[in-house]
Amino acid sequence: MxxxxxxxxxxxxxxxxxxxxxxxxxxxxxxxxxxxxxxxxxxxxxxxxxxxxxxxxxxxxxxxxxxxxxxxxxxxxxxxxxxxxxxxxxxxxxxxxxxxxxxxxxxxxxxxxxxxxxxxxxxxxxxxxxxxxxxxxxxxxxxxxxxxxxxxxxxxxxxLEDFPEEEDEEKEKHPKIALVGRPNAGKSTLVNRILGEDRVIAFDQPGTTRDSIYIDFERNDKRYTIIDTAGVRRRGKVFEAVEKFSVIKTLQAVEDANVVVLVLDAHEEISEQDAHIAGFIVESGRALVVAVNKWDGLDQYQRETIKSAIDRRLGFLDFAKFHYISALQGTGIAEIFKSIDTAYAAAMCKMPTPRLTRILIDATTQHQTPKVGAFRAKMRYAHQGGSNPPLIIVHGSAVDKVPASYKRYLERIFREAFELQGTPLRVQFKQGANPFEGRARAPLTDAEEKTAHRKRMRGRKLYGKK
CATH class of the missing domain: 3.40.50.300 (P-loop containing nucleotide triphosphate hydrolases)
Structure with a gap:
């Protein structure tokens, strides 16, 4: 050790x-x-x-x-x-x-x-x-x-003089979970509740956490790394140089994580800043779970208002699972971890090329690609190009003319087929190369030249030309 x-x-x-x-x-x-x-x-x-x-x-x-x-x-x-x-x-x-x-x-x-x-x-x-x-x-x-x-x-x-020499243990891959959100949303309290100890400072004051804190732990015999991050405010309200660096460290933690838990404060209005943070997570391609914190103490009208605001501002997070929790009371934590495990499995899933191609062919058979001018895209096969987020590369001809609506249709088909809950999915088209384009024509042999000459002469006789 x-x-x-x-x-x-x-x-x-x-x-x-x-x-x-x-x-x-x-x-x-x-x-x-x-x-x-x-x-x-x-x-x-x-x-x-x-x-x-x-x-x-x-x-x-x-x-x-x-x-x-x-x-x-x-x-x-x-x-x-x-x-x-x-x-x-x-x-x-x-x-x-x-x-x-x-x-x-x-x-x-x-x-x-x-x-x-x-x-x-x-x-x-x-x-x-x-x-x-x-x-x-x-x-x-x-x-x-x-x-x-x-x-x-x-x-x-x-x-280290009195400690024996040790070889580094082989590191097994395990989920990295980053908790992000606006200041004072309850991220540090949630970290402490997950770990079962006061591991990070949770103080009733925005900006308590300044650095991204990486913590290794085990839960139900599974290893995780959780990352507590600094709260992200609107750019116009960030004045201190240290806070600017804290925001940078938070964005780096998002890119370093496999799964991000976006922590929202149910006592505050769902703001544009929440949507901006969510948008950055999606652009980074990270699996996502949304935790609406401080849910306890709200009456039914307030809860319905918050849910309506979430549907209005965060509708683009339809792939993510939402949980309504209280980090202080510990309610809803177990359900969050089920969603984290599901999202991590989806982000890291392996999609065999034969199955992807069959799904692609079935999808294009049920709903043909729209015709753009004189062209209709032909999709031949698909394969996986990466994980976290899953990337599917579709090969074919004229695929550069496929509209965004059809691309979203394919994303939905692939997501349903592989049950990809909690992770963004990206579909990328790759135009097939013309096998004859750019090839130099090889010179004909004497025999080939004679054969070509006879064909030309027969054609002239057929059309009555001399």
């Missing part, structure tokens, strides 16, 4: 930068102000033949008793409980602070292997900058630079 390295420290000491360095990714958002990271963020890394799991945490403020910083501290302590090794990160430029001493006291009581790393030490004398941190009593401080990579490899080798 991979050892788990947890990075802990007060705000703005460079924990996310070190996380990105250890995972060789840019998964964690990085900005030059405190409090950017709020939830636990997991990533995988490897040095030599030793793989490891690394956890980025929010700025640790152990004295916070309420508010967002208290929730962040709870997340950090939960990560520490899971740790095999703790990296306590301090800032060389700020020097030793009273908050560093409080954190050191907390971490010392955990009994976990603890390494003190003095970050932002580039261009400075290591012996000088580490001297004052001996006061913490956590062993020899190690001077590093997360941004430039100085001393990071030595730190990792020292942390």
């Amino acid at each position: 991979k050892p788990t390295i947890v990075i802990v420290g007060r705000p703005n000491v460079g924990k996310s930068t070190l996380f990105n360095r250890l995972t060789k990714t840019r998964d964690a958002l990085v900005a030059d102000f405190p409090g950017l990271t709020r939830d636990r963020h997991y990533g995988h890394g490897k040095i030599g033949t030793k793989p490891y799991l690394v956890v980025d945490t929010g700025g640790f403020e152990p004295v916070a008793k309420e508010g967002i910083f208290h929730e962040m501290a709870k997340q950090t302590l939960q990560a520490v409980d899971e740790a095999d090794v703790i990296v306590f990160l301090v800032d060389a430029r700020d020097g030793l602070t009273a908050q560093d001493k409080l954190i050191a006291d907390k971490l010392r009581k955990t009994g976990r292997p603890l390494f003190l790393a003095v970050n932002k030490s580039e261009g400075m004398q290591r012996a000088v900058i580490t001297a004052e941190f001996f006061e913490l009593g956590l062993g020899v401080p190690l001077a590093i630079s997360s941004a430039h990579g100085e001393g990071v490899r030595e730190l990792v080798e020292l942390m």
Whole structure:
């Protein structure tokens, strides 16, 4: 099993930068102000033949008793409980602070292997900058630079020294589920309800989640990865640079997922922004499940109003399954997972070429392609061109003249035949090449020339020509 390295420290000491360095990714958002990271963020890394799991945490403020910083501290302590090794990160430029001493006291009581790393030490004398941190009593401080990579490899080798070498386990494919929606729709609450623990911060304030948090878990002996994302507001209301990056990370999470759960707030009007988010999911070709959250507490009139608004604004999501749930109360969660499994199976389904071709021939027999001018498209065969979303490629002649209405007819026929619930389906036409176009005519042999000459002469005699 991979050892788990947890990075802990007060705000703005460079924990996310070190996380990105250890995972060789840019998964964690990085900005030059405190409090950017709020939830636990997991990533995988490897040095030599030793793989490891690394956890980025929010700025640790152990004295916070309420508010967002208290929730962040709870997340950090939960990560520490899971740790095999703790990296306590301090800032060389700020020097030793009273908050560093409080954190050191907390971490010392955990009994976990603890390494003190003095970050932002580039261009400075290591012996000088580490001297004052001996006061913490956590062993020899190690001077590093997360941004430039100085001393990071030595730190990792020292942390993993007592762990055996392991080969990476072969990764089996399993569904990745992204939860997206507007701010404060209840995405983080739904994640916590699914996992059965307070895994991410759920706070009654829009914009609590800033990064896309990937979480591996098992449910009914099946593996999943769930992605909690930042809320997406209208472009005109996004002002902070960090929020812009959060939106980008959300869109990247949609493209990285297999199934997207669009979370709508039943207490808010179904808006154009909800339709824009849904449209991006469909354009990305991702399987989709819609969860209308906060359904509890609404009277019958309000429920009918919301359903009418959904039919009006989200009518193009007719392939997706809608669920009316309460993430806070936990109602409807099991049904969502049934739809997720169904949508994932549909998105990844295999469609044999012989069956696709038979369905195509039956469809064109029942309803011929419309005639456009002097041409009528002839469709010869079909095969699968990809998955997630399923792509069907139809070969034939004059298929470039097939109208969009007939294309939608074929999509419906294929969807019903393969029972593709919950995933977009794409049909693509491919024009057959003319086998004689562009071929150079080979010169005739003497015998062929004589035969051609005799045919021409017989033709002249037949029509009375000399």
